Amino acid sequence: MTKHQNPIDPALIEAINGPKDVAKTGKRCLMNRRQFLLTSGITTFTVMVALKAGPASAQVPAVVSTYERKLIGKLSELKEDEPLDFTYPDEGAYSESMLVKLGREAGGGIGPDKDVVAFNYTCTHQGGPLQGTYKSEDKVLGPCPLHLTTFDLTRHGIFISGQAYQSLPQVLLEVDGDDIYAVGMFGLIYGRYDNLKG
Numbered sequence: 632m633t634k635h636q637n638p639i640d641p642a643l644i645e646a647i648n649g650p651k652d653v654a655k656t657g658k659r660c661l662m663n664r665r666q667f668l669l670t671s672g673i674t675t676f677t678v679m680v681a682l683k684a685g686p687a688s689a690q691v692p693a694v695v696s697t698y699e700r701k702l703i704g705k706l707s708e709l710k711e712d713e714p715l716d717f718t719y720p721d722e723g724a725y726s727e728s729m730l731v732k733l734g735r736e737a738g739g740g741i742g743p744d745k746d747v748v749a750f751n752y753t754c755t756h757q758g759g760p761l762q763g764t765y766k767s768e769d770k771v772l773g774p775c776p777l778h779l780t781t782f783d784l785t786r787h788g789i790f791i792s793g794q795a796y797q798s799l800p801q802v803l804l805e806v807d808g809d810d811i812y813a814v815g816m817f818g819l820i821y822g823r824y825d826n827l828k829g
């Protein structure tokens with residue numbers, strides 16, 4: 632590998648951290664060259680991701696899985712704070728997910744304002760359903776109906792209160808013109824071994 636080559640697919644880093652963080656985060660990833668070569672197909676690996684915590688930024692390890700991309704919506708049809716439901720990465724258990732335009736820049740956000748994000752709906756604590764819990768004033772999902780965990784959608788789904796100790800899995804997105812595609816998962820879906828197998 633020459634020193635001019637990025638050790639990770641920039642498109643993947645962009646999907647996680649947003650376009651402006653590609654240069655900053657690309658060199659911090661833990662992927663080796665073999666893992667890098669595998670990212671064109673379905674695979675799972677660990678990367679270090681910059682996570683903002685107030686004014687500071689911390690590096691945290693995260694499981695990332697890439698899949699065949701799936702068309703889930705159109706930028707022009709999204710209305711601020713009105714979530715659209717879809718399933719990903721398949722139609723199986725715990726695949727229910729939501730796409731939302733937050734109206735506020737977010738980690739992994741796409742679109743002109745970097746405010747369009749997508750998350751799995753299943754609470755990472757004990758699988759509580761988070762459908763219908765989006766709070767537009769705080770840009771969160773929750774509180775979970777089982778033990779009250781709330782997840783911050785502007786910061787990669789990090790938990791901000793309650794019983795869970797893992798972030799809500801974020802669906803990685805790409806834009807192609809007006810089309811929004813799901814391309815992978817950032818974090819492990821509750822109840823699944825590797826996001827594909829229950």
Ligand code: FES
Nearest residue numbers: 754757759775778
């Ligand atoms: S299942 Fe959601 S907080 Fe326990």
